[in-house]
Amino acid sequence: MRLVVREQTPRWTGPAAIALAVIVTVALTAIPIRLAGANPPAAFERYLITPLSSMSGLHEVMLTATPLLFTGIAVAIAFRAGYWNIGAEGQFLAGAIGATFVGINLPDLPALVALPLGMTMGAFGGFLWATVPAWLKRHGGIDEVVTTLLLNPVALLLVQGLLNGPWRNTATGFTDSDRLGPGYDLPALIPGSRVHWGFGIAIIIVIATGIVMTRTATGLKIRAAGQSPKTAEFSGIRVGVLQWRCALVSGAIAGMGGASQVMGVQHQLTFGISNNYGYTGVIVATLAGLTAIGVVLVAGLLGTIAVGAQNVSLVLQIPTQLGDMFGALLMLAVLSMVTLRRFTIRRRRER
Numbered sequence: 001m002r003l004v005v006r007e008q009t010p011r012w013t014g015p016a017a018i019a020l021a022v023i024v025t026v027a028l029t030a031i032p033i034r035l036a037g038a039n040p041p042a043a044f045e046r047y048l049i050t051p052l053s054s055m056s057g058l059h060e061v062m063l064t065a066t067p068l069l070f071t072g073i074a075v076a077i078a079f080r081a082g083y084w085n086i087g088a089e090g091q092f093l094a095g096a097i098g099a100t101f102v103g104i105n106l107p108d109l110p111a112l113v114a115l116p117l118g119m120t121m122g123a124f125g126g127f128l129w130a131t132v133p134a135w136l137k138r139h140g141g142i143d144e145v146v147t148t149l150l151l152n153p154v155a156l157l158l159v160q161g162l163l164n165g166p167w168r169n170t171a172t173g174f175t176d177s178d179r180l181g182p183g184y185d186l187p188a189l190i191p192g193s194r195v196h197w198g199f200g201i202a203i204i205i206v207i208a209t210g211i212v213m214t215r216t217a218t219g220l221k222i223r224a225a226g227q228s229p230k231t232a233e234f235s236g237i238r239v240g241v242l243q244w245r246c247a248l249v250s251g252a253i254a255g256m257g258g259a260s261q262v263m264g265v266q267h268q269l270t271f272g273i274s275n276n277y278g279y280t281g282v283i284v285a286t287l288a289g290l291t292a293i294g295v296v297l298v299a300g301l302l303g304t305i306a307v308g309a310q311n312v313s314l315v316l317q318i319p320t321q322l323g324d325m326f327g328a329l330l331m332l333a334v335l336s337m338v339t340l341r342r343f344t345i346r347r348r349r350e351r
Contacts, residue, residue: 004346005250019341021333028333029326038316044087046315047308047326057307059193063268065303066195066264067092067274069202070257071281072288072295073209074126074250080213081246082226082239089125089278090155093256097159098125099184099262100177100269104167107181114183119201119259126255127248129155134247138240144247152278165271177269180208186264198260203296205253209294215261222246254278302327 030040051057071088078085098121101113109117133147146178160175167177186196213219224232225239261273284302309323312340 004344006310014181017337020335021330021337024333024337025326025330028329029322032322032325034316036316036318036322038312038318043312043316043318046312047305047323050311051304051307059190059195060307061300062190062195062199063193063265063303064306065299066118066199066202067257067261067277068280068284068302069199069206069293069295069298070181070260071254071277072204072284072299073206073292074253075281075285076288076290076292076295077209077222077246077253078250079285080226081222081243082229083134083137083243083247083250084145085130085133085148085247085250086145086282087130087151087278088250088281089274089276090148090152091129091251091254092258092261092274092281093152093155094125094129095122095258096125096262096269096273097155097162097258098122098255099259100167100180103180103184103262104178107183109181109183111183111185111187114181115186115263118180118184118263119256120220122255122257122259122262123252124255126258127252129255130247130251133249134244137247159269159273160271163271167269169268175271179268180263184263185267186260194265196260196264198257198264201256201260205256205308206292206295213292254281280327283327287331288336 026044032043032313033043051061071092074091075088076087091119099118102117102121106114106117129151130148133142133144133151136142136147137144163175163177168174168175169178171178186198189197189200213222221232221237221242224235224241225237229239252308258274258279261277262269266273280302284295284298287298305323305326309320309326312318312323313320
């Protein structure tokens, strides 16, 4: 058996492939839900409908989707340029470290100074963490998939080392940092909710990225570099420089996501500051087709599933891990259907 590129791919097959992927995912997920003793239709209603049926649920979806917007658009920018950044998790943690550094060492700054400083330090942390693999890729030709991936556990170990050492909480002795100064608290975007201005910043970045990618010459060069690097080089585009810049921008945006999580939700650095948001960002970018609007939709979907999983666990006594499985199966199904849309399976002819 072999895959052969289809000569023609009608436009209607794109939505049809996504719809079929959703049907397959629902069918596969229904099996463990039923084995857990719950009614699959009721579970799917609580996964996908219940979180969006009230303002409080919608606010929680927006809050949950915020870090995914940062990491999703960060990964999408790098992937679009042909730089395979799998290190958004480490860059997210580095950004959280950067924001915490100023938050606990300069706690008395007013919000007018503290807020931009905290986000800037977060961006700098992610930028710095992305520099090493990008430099190795550009000057040594070393595969960025390996280097970015291996730096993720290093960043986690750095967080653990700081929280077990110099940043251990001075008041409680627990392995979390002191609380950041009050000036670093991101204000609420929607009064009376937990949705903070990190969500607004993420949306602004996503919109700006969409405009750059689709409306500017820079976006055209990035797409060309990602789709056909040799052709882009032949046409005069400096692919190596472009990938280097996109890698650093990607790291900075992921780092801002870490700063947003510290300043908007936790208000201190903890071991669980990143709930695998960087790895999930790869899923978001992939399912989104590396588009800005797609990142918003997929981050919203995964945020809805995550909030719904908590509801399902409380009401139907189903493990919350089924929500993660739902998202993973959805990604696999979508990628499989998109592949079958572009390729057809043929039997190898025997000699």
